């Protein structure tokens with residue numbers, strides 16, 4: 001069976017007849033064969049979304065919400081099945097896959113409820129017998145281009161706010177995790193979403209680029225690499241499209257000398273090696289006070305060596321595979337860079353091929369010590385199970401090192417000193433800050449996103465997402481029956 005595109009309410013195969021495969025990164029097993037979209041499918045999908053827009057934007061928002069509530073209910077009912085497929089397709093361990101699905105459920109319920117909110121603004125007018133307010137309008141056709149690391153959650157972060165506010169959408173999921181996206185779209189269909197409101201095109205980056213270039217796409221919401229995000233931003237600037245970008249991080253956990261080290265260790269291991277380090281919020285720098293470094297390094301090596309690699313479906317697995325061969329090579333390339341730059345490799349640093357793992361893309365959790373802030377492994381996003389210990393002498397230096405990267409997504413600090421905690425909240429310049437918790441664990445009801453190279457000022461999740469997917473329309477109603485001149489009369 002070939003998995004198809006979903007265009008105007010129908011599942012269709014590509015006219016080119018080309019296909020690609022979805023592989024299990026733990027075993028190499030082929031999970032599915034998918035139709036690869038060409039210009040014709042992209043054209044049809046965008047046209048369908050554009051045609052559906054006028055009626056969907058007039059469809060009462062609470063009714064749109066009812067459909068989203070049904071989607072959330074089905075997601076919740078099928079959570080286990082979806083999580084299992086996710087572990088097979090993406091590799092993350094089952095409990096994390098369940099978390100990914102849960103995040104999708106949470107986001108869907110949250111945005112469904114926005115069907116009865118989408119608060120506007122009503123403020124007094126400065127003239128008599130005049131009423132003024134601002135209401136939200138949808139933007140049009142949204143292209144949602146998503147990565148493989150949160151194969152269900154990220155599509156919901158984009159589609160739910162887009163649809164509840166009256167936009168229509170074309171989803172282009174990552175080529176490594178297309179089956180999850182097909183499942184999500186099937187669930188929308190089952191929930192009764194009208195044809196054309198959500199369309200799905202499958203394929204690689206060229207399909208994403210076709211969407212970005214399509215004149216009837218009004219808004220591009222992208223999560224992925226910096227290089228692609230920048231390319232999209234440049235194109236969008238010249239075509240005048242709205243664009244929301246989320247492009248990763250170089251996140252740090254700051255450990256002060258007064259920290260509860262055991263708590264910090266839990267946070268470091270979870271943030272650095274959860275999802276095999278393939279989260280945009282993963283901690284890849286541990287900025288530690290010199291008085292705590294030795295003890296932290298020693299205990300951390302022990303903890304990292306105890307992590308069990310394997311198929312994420314097994315309850316005994318702590319760390320699953322990385323997504324594909326290219327990522328495996330890239331991660332190992334950074335190990336070589338770190339060693340060459342003079343960092344001390346404490347543990348890991350190579351591919352893991354024991355037993356069944358030989359068939360998949362496993363990389364040993366890797367820890368570098370004596371890393372200097374200027375080294376490439378301390379500056380560039382690795383997106384793998386690699387983290388670097390950087391020694392500092394004060395909280396001021398820790399914050400300075402934390403902030404001095406081209407990314408700005410998430411930071412964490414472990415300290416028992418309330419002054420230091422607040423100093424960190426005040427002076428850290430990333431979009432997310434955690435106190436006495438690791439760099440991962442965002443909740444969907446608050447803004448998610450980052451500063452500097454991480455994004456372009458937009459935020460996902462919470463009510464902040466509504467800003468991305470709507471335009472403000474300001475309305476003045478003058479019932480005085482005469483000409484009234486603002487600022488003059």
Ligand code: ADP
Nearest residue numbers: 145146147173174204205208209223224225228
């Ligand atoms: P990652 O490193 O997470 O794979 P990418 O930026 O390569 O990040 O991919 C993220 C998403 O962007 C995927 O769906 C991918 O197919 C898509 N993509 C890749 N290249 C382009 C491009 N030039 N234009 C639009 N989308 C692209």
